[in-house]
Amino acid sequence: MIVLDTNALMMPVECDVRLFEELDRLLSVERDYVAPAAVRDELEKLADGSGVEATAASVGRDLLDRCSVRATEADYADDAVLELATEADATHAVTNDKPLKRRLLNAGVPVISLRGQDKLGITQP
Template sequence: MTDDAPADGPDRTPENDGRTGGLGGNDVPVVALDASALMAPVEADLRLFEELDRLLGGYEAVVPAAVLAELDGLQRGNGAEATAASVGADLADRAEAVETDESYADDALVALAAAGRVDAVVTNDGPLAKRVLTADAPVIGLRGRNTLAITEP
């Protein structure tokens, strides 16, 4: 009789794969969402999840707790940014919340990418995109008016 229950701690995929099975647990790519990506439906008229579907087919979306905290702070303000952050926070419910040791959102996203816990980071933040690419992970970002594209490291 075999035990199909997951062991405590992250479940690793075969060596050199770079991904943990702990987030996705399957063969679809895992993408981490930044606040700028989650706010893009309001700020850039982007249909975020439809574009990810078009670009990737199947995928699993995750959002670090630090990004959720950033959105929470932004939506407490006034104006268009607060509205975009409120929509972003609602959209974040469609992704799995993940914990990291980092309290700053950009650092959390780079750490997930560098550790191979995600296959790509979705962001419209130029400096963050450069950091993710330096961590040898792809970036999915806005190209053109309202289309996403992948930039490889």
Template sequence: MADDARADRPESSPAGDARAEGLAGDGSEGIPVIALDASALMAPVEADLRLFEELDRLLGGYEVVVPAAVIAELDGLQGGNGAAATAASVGADLAERAETVATNESYADDALVALAAAGRVDAVVTVDGPLANRVLAADAPVIGLRGRNTLAITEP
């Protein structure tokens, strides 16, 4: 893609290109560190997404972190009734696979943007459009839903 076209809109890479493009990581052994949003953690219920299988397919190796504010958001959503509470419960269970990280931000989206802007993570996984735009504006890649239940990387 030409450089002038890249400036007009974010570029989405097809599956598997993360390894070729080198979503270079600062994690142990140079693998990427990715942060998960509540929407991504709830996507297995809400979008029939096999989150960790898709991340494995897309990235190969990676480390996963979840801001404490995202855990708090999921905890709050679990207290309700219906599909959102069920999705939040599943999301909270999935979040246990990740390292919980502290930030100065109490709002989950702000915490994710702060992690990305500070370079503490290599990408943010979300299916929340406004959050994805904020992360891209912070010059960090977003891993999001493409199609019905497939993940892809969008570069800033």
């Protein structure tokens, strides 16, 4: 299970990253993509705005069709990502959020994030 953060789902617009193609390139095994309900809610709020961020959130919301959205105990998106990423069946988390990345790595979760202009890479704990 790969857990996706809000900014991961916004990468196609904000960073010109072909998110799922890059994840396929990095990970050679069959995988399920999961986003916490708090991420969905955050994308909904951001998509209601205007500008590039709203467009990116709207695209991210559309990309949720390729993910399972799961409820968590945590209401805050970063906490919800950490909660799901530390479950036994989680293998990686995808985020560009530096504080969240640190928390995930400290919890032993490999993190996929932007490397270079439009490529993703894996950081091991």
